[in-house]
Amino acid sequence: MSTLTQLPAWQQLSQCRARLEQQSLRQAFADDPQRAERYTVRAAGLMLDYAKNRIDQPTLDALLALAEQGGLPQLRDAMFAGEAINNTEGRAVLHTALRNRQRDSILVEGENVVPEVRATLAKMKGFVEQIHNGERTGYTGQAFTDVIAIGIGGSFLGPKVATEALRPYAKPLRMHYVANVDGTALAEKLKKVDPATTLVVMSSKSFTTQETLANTESTRDWFLASGASQADVAKHFVAVSSNVPAAVAFGIDADNVFPMWDWVGGRYSLWSAIGLPIALAVGFDHFEQLLAGAEAMDRHFCEAPLEQNMPVLMGLLALWYDNFFDAQSQVILSYDHYLRGLPAYVQQLDMESNGKGVDKEGNPVDYRTGPVIWGGEGTNGQHAYHQLLHQGTALIPADFILPLNSHNPLGRHHNMLAANCLAQAQALMQGKTLEEAKAELAGKGLSETELDTLAKHKVMPGNRPSNTLLMDQLTPATLGALIALYEHRTFVQGALWGINSFDQWGVELGKVLGNAVLAEIEAENPAYQQDSSTNALIACLRKGHI
C-alpha cells in the first residue's frame, strides 16, 4: 500500500465520496445561496468559480488536509528553492526562475542562475528589436518578413499556442511553426516564404531530436538551393538549445545560439529563449508581460493559503475526480478562438508530466495518476463531443475558459459565445429529470408509450462537474497567468501522487525502435529482425505498395 492512500485525509475522502453519491449539485445550489461566493477565488488577473463541483465543505476540508498531509507546501517550496526534485535526472525544476524578477539570487547546485537568465533575456531583446526595426536583415539586405520556427514537443507547442493566443498583439512578421518530421509539414511552409526574407529559429533543448534536426537540415538545403551561400546561413539561422556546442557543430553561428538550461523541462520552457518566436511574433515588451503574468501566478501559488490557492484547488479537484470518481479524462474548453490551442498545450503539459505508473522510488502506484486531457474550442464542441459530456456514461470534469471582453467585438457575437459557455456548465450541473423531460413533451400529440420512451432519451443526469475560469481579456499577462496556473495544477497532482512529474522516460523506447525500423527501411539488405507484423509492414514500405 502506498503512503498516499494511508493518509487519514484519504480515508476521509473515501467517506466523503460515499456521502456525495447522494448529493445533487442542483440541490446544493438551492440549499446554499452563498455557494458561488464561497467557492470562487481570484488571482493574477484570473477568477476561478469552482462551485459546480461535486464537493461540500467537509470534502474540501479533507482535500486541503490531504495537501498538508501529503507535504504539498514543502514540495512546492523545494521546487522554487532549486532543489533537485527531478530525481531520476538529478535536476532542479526552475522554470519559475525564468519569470522571476524579484529575487536576485536563485541557486542551482550552489550557482546563482539569475544573472544568466537576465543576460539571455537581454540578448533576446536586442535580437528581437533588431529584427523588428530592420537593423538586422537577410543576406540580400532586405528586412525579414517571415519566421520559420522549427522544434517539437515543448520546443514547439508553447511558442505556437502563445503566438496564436496573442495574435491581437502581433508585429508585422509572419510566423510559421514546423514540428512534424512529415516532409509535407515543412514543404507546405516553404512554399509560402521567400528564402531571402525568412529567418529560421531552430529550437531543441537537447539538440538531438530527430524531427528538429531533419527539418533544419532540409530548410538549410532549401536556403542554399535558392542561391544563398554557406556564409549567408549565419544571417538567417539561429538556434535555442542547452547544448550550445552541438548547435555550433551543426553550423549555427555561435553568436546566434540562445542558451537554455537543463533545469528547465521542455514542456515548461516557453518562458526561456524557447519563447524567442513569441517575442518575435508580438514584441519583447509583450513577452515580458507574459512572464510577469506567470510570475504573479507563481507568487500566488507560493503565498496564498491553501484554501484560497487557485492551482492548489484545481489540482485537488482534478485528483478528487481521478482517484475517487474513476474519471479517466478531463476536458479543457476554450471559449475564445485565440485560445483554441490551449487544450493541446495542457494535454502535453499534463500527460507528459503525470503519465507515470511508478512513484519517485520506482514502486508501482496503487491509484490512478494522470488522466487523459483533451478538449477544444467552444462553441464548436457543443455540436460534437458535448453530447458525450452531457449524456455519456463517463464522468468527465470540464474546465470552461472565457475572457469577458473580446478583441473583436462584433455585434452580439461575444454575448452569444459567453452565454453558451455559461449555459453548458449549467446544463452539465443541473441536468434534466424524467419529469422535466415528460413535461416538455406533453401536448405534442405523442401517445403515452411514445412519450415515455422519448422522455427517457431526453433525461440528462446532471451532477457533472466543471470549473469556470474568467479573465477580463486575453492579454499577454493573463495568458502567462493561465499557463502558469496549469503548470502548477499539474505539479500539485504529481506531488501528491508521489511521482516525478519532470522526466519523460516513456517516450524513449519509441525513439530507439524508430531508429532500428528506419535502418531496416533504408538498408540495402534488411535483416527483418523485428516481430512478424513489423517485418511485414517494413516490407510494404520498401515495396511502396500493399
Ligand code: F6P
Ligand atoms: O521526446 C520528448 C521530448 O524530449 C520532449 O520532452 C521535448 O519537449 C521534445 O522531445 C523536444 O526535445 P528537444 O527540445 O530536446 O528537441
